[in-house]
Amino acid sequence: MVRAPCCEKMGLKKGPWTAEEDQILISYIHNHGHGNWRALPKLAGLLRCGKSCRLRWTNYLRPDIKRGNFTREEEDTIIALHQMLGNKWSAIAAKLPGRTDNEIKNVWHTHLKKRLKKTDTETTQEPKRKTQIESNEETTTHSYSSIDVSCSGATESSTSSTVENSQNSMESLNHEFEEIDESFWTEILQMESNGDYNSIDSMATEEFSSDFMDETSLLSAGSRDEDDMNFWLRVFLHAEELPEI
DNA sequence: AACTAGTTCAACCGCGTAGTT
């Protein structure tokens, strides 16, 4: 099969977008929507390929884009979801309203990967937990172990628990996700994106312990308004409470 | 002030795939 060229190379502009181009794209989409990306630049009078327009819109111009630095909570969510999903940036972005896959990918490569690497090094070089928590307090860097502290409304008590507990939590968390078939999460994601919470509940029944099931039901029944991020954080955090399968 | 090295992030490229003819 011969792939059609993404765009006619001749005469199409590349590189950074100008303010005028942005304005043209915004006003065109505002007035006509973006039914056909390929046709859009021609119709809008832009010398760009459709792909470039789509990227510019989805990554930068969309009105619901949240600009600015990522909060620690967002970063922790990315780390947690990346643990779960791998480099599925769009899936991760779907759980972080206002953030784009590209942005998340960049943050991962520029900040989070380094942070985790650093944490790993610290952990292997200095097994004493006290040292780790001290270093976390001294710097803005925080490790996996901070996830269940900073992200967890459901495990508030963990703030008063020992650092050992938090690290153990993360270890067991990692262990749990290794144990869970990846297809489970794929299905969950699909159902969740379809709003099919009942199916998630029933899957939880099959796959998880009754404790987790109770919590999931509670979440799905009572917290429809809760945003996606909180939902997934709770799913994630509760996985650690599961008994050994 | 000038230069260099490192970092960040917007944008591009190519691939996979769903949808259409």
Next chain:
DNA sequence: AAACTACGCGGTTGAACTAGT
């Protein structure tokens, strides 16, 4: 069923920016 189109995704690049010397 095959050919083709269009879209979305993940990996990569390179210009702009920042920090260090």
